[in-house]
Amino acid sequence: MKYLLKFKANIFYTEKKFNIVSLVNMELPELGTNCALTTCKQLDFLPMRCDACAKLFCKDHIKYTEHSCENAYKKDFQVPICPLCNKAVPVPRGEQPDIKVGEHIDRDCQSDPAVAKRKAYLNRCSVKGCKQKELIPVRCKSCRQNFCLKHRHEQDHSCSVRGGAGSKTSASMKAGEAAAVRGLRAKNVPSSKVQNKPQQTSLSSIGRDLDRSRRERQEQPQGPQPIPQPALSEDEALALAIQASLQVQSNVKPSNPPQTSQEDEDQALARALAESEREEQNRRRRQEQEKKSDCCIT
Numbered sequence: 001m002k003y004l005l006k007f008k009a010n011i012f013y014t015e016k017k018f019n020i021v022s023l024v025n026m027e028l029p030e031l032g033t034n035c036a037l038t039t040c041k042q043l044d045f046l047p048m049r050c051d052a053c054a055k056l057f058c059k060d061h062i063k064y065t066e067h068s069c070e071n072a073y074k075k076d077f078q079v080p081i082c083p084l085c086n087k088a089v090p091v092p093r094g095e096q097p098d099i100k101v102g103e104h105i106d107r108d109c110q111s112d113p114a115v116a117k118r119k120a121y122l123n124r125c126s127v128k129g130c131k132q133k134e135l136i137p138v139r140c141k142s143c144r145q146n147f148c149l150k151h152r153h154e155q156d157h158s159c160s161v162r163g164g165a166g167s168k169t170s171a172s173m174k175a176g177e178a179a180a181v182r183g184l185r186a187k188n189v190p191s192s193k194v195q196n197k198p199q200q201t202s203l204s205s206i207g208r209d210l211d212r213s214r215r216e217r218q219e220q221p222q223g224p225q226p227i228p229q230p231a232l233s234e235d236e237a238l239a240l241a242i243q244a245s246l247q248v249q250s251n252v253k254p255s256n257p258p259q260t261s262q263e264d265e266d267q268a269l270a271r272a273l274a275e276s277e278r279e280e281q282n283r284r285r286r287q288e289q290e291k292k293s294d295c296c297i298t
Helices: 002-027 097-107 112-120 171-186 202-219 234-250 261-292
Strands: none
Touching: 202 261
C-alpha cells in the first residue's frame, strides 16, 4: 500500500510538471531554445552558445566533446615549453613552434647550456633585422663591418663602399684624408703636392737624374765667349757676308749631322718616363681589382 501511494504521487508530480511546461510553451512560445544536438532537442530556457561552431546547446552538451564540435581544433591551443628552462614560449598563429623554441634558446633562455652557447657566438651580423651570430668574425674588405655567412658579400649587405672610379670612400678613409690635409696646412705645405703622387721606382729616379744633368748642361756656358769685333762700315760688312755665304754653299753636304749625346740622353729620359707611367697604370689596375674582390674571412 505504501509503495502504491508513492507511485501515484510521482505520477501526479510528473503530470503537474508537464502541465506547467505546456502552459509556458502556450503562453510564451518564444521563450527558450531547443538543444542543437539532433539526439537531444531539449528545450532549455538558458541555452549556451558554443564559441567554436556558434550553435546553441543545453548544459549537458555544451562541451566540445559532447556535441562533437567540428571547429574544436581552432580553440585547441597548446603552448610549447622550453626543454632547458621549462618556461612557456609564446607562438603566434600560423608559425611553427619548433622555430620559436629554437629562437628562445638562442636569445632569451637562461639555462647554463644556452648561456654557454651564446658566449661562443659573439660575432653578430651588422645587417639591419638580421640577428644571426657566427663563431668567427667575417668582415667586409670595403666597409670593415662584421656580417654573417649569408650577408658576407658586398651585394648581399648593400655595401656603401664599392671599388672602382667614382665610388664613395669609407668613413675611415675620409678621416685619414682629412687628417693628412690638416697636417699639411699646419706645415704650410700645399696639399696638391702629395695628392696623386706617382709610385717611386728605379726608372723614375734615373729619369730625374738625367733631367737634372741636362738642365745643368744647358745652364753652363758652351765654348769660349766671343771677342767683340770693332765696328765695320757698310761696305766691309757686305763683303764679309758675301764671303761667308760662298763658303757655306761650297761646304754643304747632303749627309745628316750626327746625333749628339744630349739627344741620346733626352730619348733615354723619355723612355724612362714612359716606363714609369706604365708601371703606375698597372699598379692602379691591380688596386681596383683587389677592391672589387669579395670579402675575406679574418
